[in-house]
Amino acid sequence: MVVPVVAADTALRRDGDTSAGGRSASLSWRRIRAWRGIVLGLTGIFFLLPLYAALRFALENNLGHLTLAAFSAIPHTTGFIPAFLLSVRLAAVTMAITMALIVPTTIYVHVKYPKLLVAFDAITFLPVGIPPIVLIIGVLQSAPFVLKSTPYLLALEYVILAMPFAYRSLDAGLRAIELKTLVDASRSLGGSWLATLWRVIVPNLRSAFLSAMILTLALVFGEFTMASLDLYTTLPVWVVNTDSITAHVSVAVSFLSLALTWVLLLALSSVDRRRFARRALIVEGT
Amino acid sequence: MLGLAPFACYVALFLVVPTVAVVIGAFQTPGGGFTLGNIAVAAHAPYSNGFIESLELALVTSVVPGILGVFVAYAVHTSRVRVLRRVVFTASGVFANFGGVPLAFLFIATLSATGVATVWLKDMSISLTSRWLFTFQGVALVYMYFQVPLMVLIVTPALNGLRPAWREASQNLGARSWQYWRHVGGPVLAPTVLGCTLLLFGFGLSAYATARALTAGTIPLTPIQIGDVMNGNVIAGQQNVGMALGLGLIVVMAVVLVLYTMLQRRASRWLSR
Numbered sequence: 001m002v003v004p005v006v007a008a009d010t011a012l013r014r015d016g017d018t019s020a021g022g023r024s025a026s027l028s029w030r031r032i033r034a035w036r037g038i039v040l041g042l043t044g045i046f047f048l049l050p051l052y053a054a055l056r057f058a059l060e061n062n063l064g065h066l067t068l069a070a071f072s073a074i075p076h077t078t079g080f081i082p083a084f085l086l087s088v089r090l091a092a093v094t095m096a097i098t099m100a101l102i103v104p105t106t107i108y109v110h111v112k113y114p115k116l117l118v119a120f121d122a123i124t125f126l127p128v129g130i131p132p133i134v135l136i137i138g139v140l141q142s143a144p145f146v147l148k149s150t151p152y153l154l155a156l157e158y159v160i161l162a163m164p165f166a167y168r169s170l171d172a173g174l175r176a177i178e179l180k181t182l183v184d185a186s187r188s189l190g191g192s193w194l195a196t197l198w199r200v201i202v203p204n205l206r207s208a209f210l211s212a213m214i215l216t217l218a219l220v221f222g223e224f225t226m227a228s229l230d231l232y233t234t235l236p237v238w239v240v241n242t243d244s245i246t247a248h249v250s251v252a253v254s255f256l257s258l259a260l261t262w263v264l265l266l267a268l269s270s271v272d273r274r275r276f277a278r279r280a281l282i283v284e285g286t
Numbered sequence: 287m288l289g290l291a292p293f294a295c296y297v298a299l300f301l302v303v304p305t306v307a308v309v310i311g312a313f314q315t316p317g318g319g320f321t322l323g324n325i326a327v328a329a330h331a332p333y334s335n336g337f338i339e340s341l342e343l344a345l346v347t348s349v350v351p352g353i354l355g356v357f358v359a360y361a362v363h364t365s366r367v368r369v370l371r372r373v374v375f376t377a378s379g380v381f382a383n384f385g386g387v388p389l390a391f392l393f394i395a396t397l398s399a400t401g402v403a404t405v406w407l408k409d410m411s412i413s414l415t416s417r418w419l420f421t422f423q424g425v426a427l428v429y430m431y432f433q434v435p436l437m438v439l440i441v442t443p444a445l446n447g448l449r450p451a452w453r454e455a456s457q458n459l460g461a462r463s464w465q466y467w468r469h470v471g472g473p474v475l476a477p478t479v480l481g482c483t484l485l486l487f488g489f490g491l492s493a494y495a496t497a498r499a500l501t502a503g504t505i506p507l508t509p510i511q512i513g514d515v516m517n518g519n520v521i522a523g524q525q526n527v528g529m530a531l532g533l534g535l536i537v538v539m540a541v542v543l544v545l546y547t548m549l550q551r552r553a554s555r556w557l558s559r
Contacts, residue, residue, distance in 0.1 A: 035361075036361040039361050040358065040361050043434070047377065049396060049402070049403060050392040050396040050431070051392065052402065053392070053395040053401060054395040056395070056402055057401075057402070101292060101293060102293070105292070108289045112289070122547070125543075128485075128488065129488070130305055130536065130539065131491070131494070131532075131536075132492070132494065133492070133494045133509045134305075134492075134512070134535055134536060135304055135305070136304075137308060137512065137528055137529060137532055138303075138305055138306075138532070139300070140516075141307040142303050142307035143304075156300055157300055160300050160301050215383065222386045222495075223386070223495075224386050224494075224495035224498070224499070225494040228498075229513060229516055229517070236386060236387040236388070236495070239387050239388070239391070240387055240498075243391070247394075251391045251392075251395050253388070255388075257388050258380065258388055258392070261380050265379050266376050
């Protein structure tokens with residue numbers, strides 16, 4: 001385990017840095033070092049072990065030999081391609097609606113009605129309070145037949161499910177820039193509202209956009225509750241149904257989906273860091 | 287104000303109307319007449335047991351990760367190794383978003399009868415029953431996998447709000463570490479930690495996919511029971527009982543959200559966002 005060693009090392013250095021002097025302080029730092037190592041070590045094991053287990057399970061065949069068969073069998077397994085494509089289409093529609101509806105509204109409220117932000121915060125948080133299993137029965141009860149007969153009803157609801165997360169990352173992005181100054185500057189230089197939005201605000205929000213989209217994407221590709229009750233075979237529904245036929249393939253897909261989310265978020269955080277590094281320092285200083 | 291109209295309509299159509307439909311449906315007979323019968327059915331076995339079991343599961347999977355998450359967040363927060371911070375936060379972001387089906391399969395590979403960890407534990411002569419993963423305890427353990435990272439993510443901003451100056455001031459005044467936590471750090475953090483734990487309670491209560499993929503309904507949880515009723519697995523024509531169960535969840539979640547908002551307001555007294 002690398003994690004606790006690193007942590008212990010810093011604790012040691014901090015000891016020299018900040019201890020208010022005396023034996024009791026250094027004793028308490030040693031104790032802190034110990035619990036920090038234990039906490040991070042055990043947590044690390046808890047989180048890494050299932051990953052290791054899944055990888056091994058996916059790589060081993062019934063005789064215990066290592067093989068990539070489970071991974072290479074994924075595209076050929078019955079139903080994978082349609083399920084995957086359905087999830088892709090739902091993700092595209094969900095992201096398009098989020099782009100067209102949530103993003104402009106969030107910017108609009110920030111620019112024009114900052115006083116409404118508290119209420120807007122609360123409204124965008126509401127979906128957290130309705131469990132998806134309850135929401136979908138309400139939807140199936142109330143939606144008109146035209147919508148019920150298409151899988152895109154799911155995408156319309158995924159926008160709602162993703163809203164708390166998408167809104168929060170956009171909100172954080174908008175709060176991090178000097179929105180009022182930017183808008184005033186652009187307006188006084190004669191820029192129209194549209195030009196201001198498109199050429200001033202949007203370029204400053206690129207990483208907030210990106211994180212909103214990635215969260216939405218992760219949500220759509222992982223969503224099982226609504227899809228299974230609406231009787232559409234999206235990727236997660238397929239994984240559960242396939243388990244009874246080939247467990248190795250199900251585990252392999254699960255592992256891949258985690259790895260993919262990881263790569264996306266890591267890429268995002270490095271983009272974020274480069275863009276916000278200087279600004280973050282300033283914010284911390286104030 | 288007109289610019290808000292599309293958003294308002296969308297939320298009304300796809301969030302408010304369905305919710306109202308569930309609430310109304312909970313008081314209706316399949317024919318559409320008014321009845322309290324669905325509520326009565328939902329309040330008795332087996333549904334009452336499911337409700338209690340769900341609340342217990344939510345309680346366990348919010349209090350334990352709530353405490354653990356604060357410790358992990360603090361351990362990382364006080365560390366000066368930037369890489370550690372980045373790895374932990376990215377990992378938390380991934381794991382917190384990683385509920386549901388894939389998570390269930392990760393744990394099936396780990397702790398089912400032939401799982402990797404089960405075999406190791408057997409070597410250490412700790413033997414789990416072959417279906418341990420599919421019991422209440424097993425499901426609770428799996429929920430930790432997304433609840434702990436979630437806690438780390440939502441409690442960290444509050445830790446960042448703890449000003450070093452407060453600690454230094456209390457040290458200069460001769461306070462020991464525990465005194466600082468008892469009189470300064472603890473009271474400042476308490477509303478946030480409580481609020482975040484409440485939020486975890488809500489997530490634990492409404493989670494469906496993980497439990498479904500894991501147990502195929504072997505432990506009675508309200509979301510699973512709703513799913514069964516709606517899929518017609520129990521008795522056909524019981525849709526309205528499902529809505530009565532849904533109403534129960536909505537009521538609990540409403541209480542959770544109101545308390546959460548109050549705690550957030552209280553927390554913002556010392557910690558600006």
